[in-house]
Amino acid sequence: MTVQEFAAQLQSFIDRHDRIILSGHIRPDGDSIGSCVALGLELERQGKHPMIYYEGDISRYGWVQQTLPVLDENGLCKATRGRFAWIMLDCAEPARTGEAAVCADLAEETLCIDHHVIKNEYANFNWIRSEATSTSEVLYELFKVMEYPISKEVAVALFTGIAFDTGGFRHSSMTPQVFHMAGELAATGLDITQIMNGLFHTKKFIEEKVMSVILRKAKMYNGKIILSAMEGKDFLSVGASSDDCEGAVAQLAEVEEAEAAVFLRELQPDLIRVNLRSKHFVDVAQVARAFGGGGHVRAAGCTIAEPMLLAQQMILAELKKQLPEEH
Numbered sequence: 001m002t003v004q005e006f007a008a009q010l011q012s013f014i015d016r017h018d019r020i021i022l023s024g025h026i027r028p029d030g031d032s033i034g035s036c037v038a039l040g041l042e043l044e045r046q047g048k049h050p051m052i053y054y055e056g057d058i059s060r061y062g063w064v065q066q067t068l069p070v071l072d073e074n075g076l077c078k079a080t081r082g083r084f085a086w087i088m089l090d091c092a093e094p095a096r097t098g099e100a101a102v103c104a105d106l107a108e109e110t111l112c113i114d115h116h117v118i119k120n121e122y123a124n125f126n127w128i129r130s131e132a133t134s135t136s137e138v139l140y141e142l143f144k145v146m147e148y149p150i151s152k153e154v155a156v157a158l159f160t161g162i163a164f165d166t167g168g169f170r171h172s173s174m175t176p177q178v179f180h181m182a183g184e185l186a187a188t189g190l191d192i193t194q195i196m197n198g199l200f201h202t203k204k205f206i207e208e209k210v211m212s213v214i215l216r217k218a219k220m221y222n223g224k225i226i227l228s229a230m231e232g233k234d235f236l237s238v239g240a241s242s243d244d245c246e247g248a249v250a251q252l253a254e255v256e257e258a259e260a261a262v263f264l265r266e267l268q269p270d271l272i273r274v275n276l277r278s279k280h281f282v283d284v285a286q287v288a289r290a291f292g293g294g295g296h297v298r299a300a301g302c303t304i305a306e307p308m309l310l311a312q313q314m315i316l317a318e319l320k321k322q323l324p325e326e327h
């Protein structure tokens with residue numbers, strides 16, 4: 001399918017519906033929030049009634065406009081009783097949206113726009129561009145094709161998504177075209193410093209304290225893999241929760257000697273969330289897939305239902321398969 005063909009499908013989907021629920025993935029990030037807001041604002045411009053369901057805290061993204069109706073769990077419950085359509089953004093599996101997954105069955109029609117490598121297409125209409133940096137980039141292209149206006153508010157949302165998912169225009173996914181897009185978005189007069197500082201240079205004191213524990217516990221394996229793991233008691237030791245370490249794996253990956261970085265955190269006893277990064281040759285998406293997770297070659301994640309120590313051993317064993325043999 002060409003982008004023009006999908007864009008036409010998207011427009012007729014919008015035309016067929018009035019109330020449209022938008023949701024991104026759980027633990028919303030810059031790209032899932034940015035893409036929900038950008039498309040939500042366009043739906044509103046077209047006279048529709050968009051509603052966004054976020055599962056998790058979005059307060060750190062205060063510069064992204066949040067004038068659209070946002071549903072809490074109760075609101076979601078009520079909204080799904082009437083007729084509605086559902087758009088899934090920045091993830092392709094209903095389960096990744098948390099409570100909003102009920103929309104997969106209750107919505108009249110579903111549509112998905114994503115950039116992750118996926119196993120199955122769940123929505124009635126799917127536009128998956130795994131080569132794109134971000135869902136926001138995919139949306140930008142659709143806006144261009146459909147000649148939807150890009151207001152400053154839409155530009156802030158899309159710029160936030162692209163900047164977030166490229167690690168501040170640094171990841172290997174960056175292309176001259178993406179810089180060009182960012183330039184066009186910036187030309188609407190958005191505050192680049194506010195967005196970049198908000199995304200990458202603003203941490204709560206508690207997050208810095210958690211990071212000090214994460215770094216103290218970090219170990220290097222085979223001289224190439226840096227790994228740190230946080231159990232419930234480690235979070236308690238600094239009065240933090242497992243939500244207070246979003247940027248941990250990226251910071252571990254800054255270590256010069258590390259080809260791959262792994263960060264494990266205990267969500268519940270025997271339920272471990274694993275975040276992975278790599279720099280040159282390790283395919284962390286492959287590692288994540290071995291445990292039912294997914295992602296990109298350089299950034300991926302999975303969840304392992306095992307005790308912490310076993311989860312660490314399993315991940316390390318899978319990563320080591322990709323290291324060159326030592327002689």
Ligand SMILES: [Mn+2]
Nearest residue numbers: 031090134135
């Ligand atoms: Mn994304």
